[in-house]
Amino acid sequence: MSILLALAAAQAAAAAAKPLTPSEIVAKAPAAAWREVAPDDLMVIDYQGGGRTIVELAPAFAPVHVANIRALAGSGYWNGASIYRVQDNYVTQWGVNEGGPPVPAAVVKKPPAEYDRPLKGLAPRPLGYPDAYARGVGHAMGWPVAWNPATSRANLTHCYGMVGVGRDMAPDTGMGGELYTVIGHAPRHLDRNIALVGRVVEGMEQMSALPRGTEALGIYKTGTVARMIASVRLASAMPAAERPRFQVMETGSATFAAYVKARANRRDAFFNVPSGGVDLCNAPVPVRRTPALSSSSR
Amino acid sequence: MSILLALAAAQAAAAAAKPLTPSEIVAKAPAAAWREVAPDDLMVIDYQGGGRTIVELAPAFAPVHVANIRALAGSGYWNGASIYRVQDNYVTQWGVNEGGPPVPAAVVKKPPAEYDRPLKGLAPRPLGYPDAYARGVGHAMGWPVAWNPATSRANLTHCYGMVGVGRDMAPDTGMGGELYTVIGHAPRHLDRNIALVGRVVEGMEQMSALPRGTEALGIYKTGTVARMIASVRLASAMPAAERPRFQVMETGSATFAAYVKARANRRDAFFNVPSGGVDLCNAPVPVRRTPALSSSSR
Numbered sequence: 001m002s003i004l005l006a007l008a009a010a011q012a013a014a015a016a017a018k019p020l021t022p023s024e025i026v027a028k029a030p031a032a033a034w035r036e037v038a039p040d041d042l043m044v045i046d047y048q049g050g051g052r053t054i055v056e057l058a059p060a061f062a063p064v065h066v067a068n069i070r071a072l073a074g075s076g077y078w079n080g081a082s083i084y085r086v087q088d089n090y091v092t093q094w095g096v097n098e099g100g101p102p103v104p105a106a107v108v109k110k111p112p113a114e115y116d117r118p119l120k121g122l123a124p125r126p127l128g129y130p131d132a133y134a135r136g137v138g139h140a141m142g143w144p145v146a147w148n149p150a151t152s153r154a155n156l157t158h159c160y161g162m163v164g165v166g167r168d169m170a171p172d173t174g175m176g177g178e179l180y181t182v183i184g185h186a187p188r189h190l191d192r193n194i195a196l197v198g199r200v201v202e203g204m205e206q207m208s209a210l211p212r213g214t215e216a217l218g219i220y221k222t223g224t225v226a227r228m229i230a231s232v233r234l235a236s237a238m239p240a241a242e243r244p245r246f247q248v249m250e251t252g253s254a255t256f257a258a259y260v261k262a263r264a265n266r267r268d269a270f271f272n273v274p275s276g277g278v279d280l281c282n283a284p285v286p287v288r289r290t291p292a293l294s295s296s297s298r
Numbered sequence: 299m300s301i302l303l304a305l306a307a308a309q310a311a312a313a314a315a316k317p318l319t320p321s322e323i324v325a326k327a328p329a330a331a332w333r334e335v336a337p338d339d340l341m342v343i344d345y346q347g348g349g350r351t352i353v354e355l356a357p358a359f360a361p362v363h364v365a366n367i368r369a370l371a372g373s374g375y376w377n378g379a380s381i382y383r384v385q386d387n388y389v390t391q392w393g394v395n396e397g398g399p400p401v402p403a404a405v406v407k408k409p410p411a412e413y414d415r416p417l418k419g420l421a422p423r424p425l426g427y428p429d430a431y432a433r434g435v436g437h438a439m440g441w442p443v444a445w446n447p448a449t450s451r452a453n454l455t456h457c458y459g460m461v462g463v464g465r466d467m468a469p470d471t472g473m474g475g476e477l478y479t480v481i482g483h484a485p486r487h488l489d490r491n492i493a494l495v496g497r498v499v500e501g502m503e504q505m506s507a508l509p510r511g512t513e514a515l516g517i518y519k520t521g522t523v524a525r526m527i528a529s530v531r532l533a534s535a536m537p538a539a540e541r542p543r544f545q546v547m548e549t550g551s552a553t554f555a556a557y558v559k560a561r562a563n564r565r566d567a568f569f570n571v572p573s574g575g576v577d578l579c580n581a582p583v584p585v586r587r588t589p590a591l592s593s594s595s596r
Contacts, residue, residue, distance in 0.1 A: 130428035132575040205510040212503040279430040
């Protein structure tokens with residue numbers, strides 16, 4: 001063996017011995033480990049005065065609610081709406097609180113309570129660590145999910161950045177005109193009590209860093225709002241050149257399995273003691289802007 | 299039985315049948331279910347331009363670090379310091395990043411790594427639900443803790459609002475001049491890797507609602523800060539009439555046990571399906587301003 005080959009072999013062995021960090025695993029993920037988000041599943045919220053938040057919708061989990069949201073966005077329902085609730089360590093909520101423009105005819109006013117769905121068809125990857133709320137937790141189709149083997153039902157979970165449909169005290173679900181995102185520790189007690197419809201994929205800080213509302217539940221005082229919304233559009237309704245494009249890591253991939261393992265056993269230079277475990281909401285599914293050269297395979 | 303007595307009995311039976319919500323349990327907690335926080339354990343952070351954050355220190359878990367922090371506050375070390383790091387879904391960090399005033403002689407420059415402590419003496423109340431990170435989790439002396447029965451070691455946990463001591467990449471712990479608080483989903487992977495020294499008991503929104511820093515790790519651009527700190531004082535160093543007073547729920551009390559059970563089985567009007575479980579950081583220990591008529595028993 002030449003000196004150069006021996007050196008290369010030694011370097012490879014050293015690299016193999018040092019486990020990759022979660023960030024390194026994501027950076028090195030092969031193209032096949034990513035799925036492109038369909039333009040109909042991307043909701044683009046632009047604020048008056050600048051700033052943007054982008055949400056990925058989850059039609060596989062709440063199809064009627066997501067269809068409502070697409071119809072509302074398509075009609076310009078939220079253009080001129082506001083963020084009117086910011087409750088610390090809980091949620092930021094936006095939309096049309098009272099009154100507002102006419103609701104398009106396509107919107108189902110009383111959608112079914114899409115708080116869970118059949119486990120069948122999801123084939124989730126189990127997280128592999130215990131959970132306080134559900135018998136089964138893991139990831140399916142790029143989403144954090146919980147399930148009950150006894151009932152064969154599964155649900156999205158209230159992790160940081162997940163988006164749900166605001167509703168009143170009555171168990172009837174909301175039609176989708178008011179939405180919220182989680183800005184604190186995962187309020188998993190809301191799981192199966194409310195319809196989750198997606199997650200923020202970019203611009204989370206536009207919602208999490210707002211002054212907290214001073215009234216009960218973080219509601220802003222009457223006549224004030226946290227910020228005004230200029231427009232809400234689906235990416236599919238935007239000119240092709242302006243459409244944002246995102247990819248979500250395939251949670252069934254070997255890359256994602258390695259990522260979760262690395263999150264549970266941090267070996268970054270900073271860490272002295274790996275946990276040996278990670279909870280569902282502390283292993284967020286990697287999301288990225290679609291690289292310029294990537295093919296839009298979906 | 300008179301009509302009035304029968305009515306009262308019927309009302310009592312109805313009240314007994316409807317489980318109390320977590321808020322109701324806290325509101326009705328007897329005086330004995332609360333412990334007064336000692337003035338030496340309250341750190342009062344006042345900001346330039348107004349606003350205040352109050353931190354309860356945890357000397358039972360990190361005595362050398364807490365002694366350092368008391369000495370730094372006593373010397374005025376942080377008067378004119380800043381919040382210079384705000385990383386979304388992670389931490390807000392403040393203190394003296396570089397340079398700064400002289401460190402008082404009483405400060406231990408290289409404190410021991412108080413990342414955990416003996417389980418002995420804590421007698422924690424087990425949470426009663428599974429945890430992804432530790433064999434044992436629950437509460438001791440009003441704090442969220444994890445422990446390992448095999449090693450008989452226990453540690454504070456990185457829940458929302460917990461305060462820790464910033465350190466460099468080297469495993470040496472920091473001396474206490476830089477502190478952070480958790481502003482997102484609990485980063486429990488930091489447990490046992492860093493010294494936790496307390497928690498925010500009031501004014502959390504002064505740290506969580508700040509614009510996120512734009513540099514790596516949420517650090518603010520050179521020459522800019524999130525906000526300036528006017529002063530940091532212990533309550534014990536303030537005139538008696540100005541001292542804030544707080545009480546923390548006794549986590550060994552029957553009231554706290556009822557509170558955790560109610561958090562795990564929400565029966566508030568809003569909820570359709572109780573979880574049947576709760577995770578450690580989603581059962582925050584109740585804290586309140588000491589009521590005006592309460593005796594300062596500690």
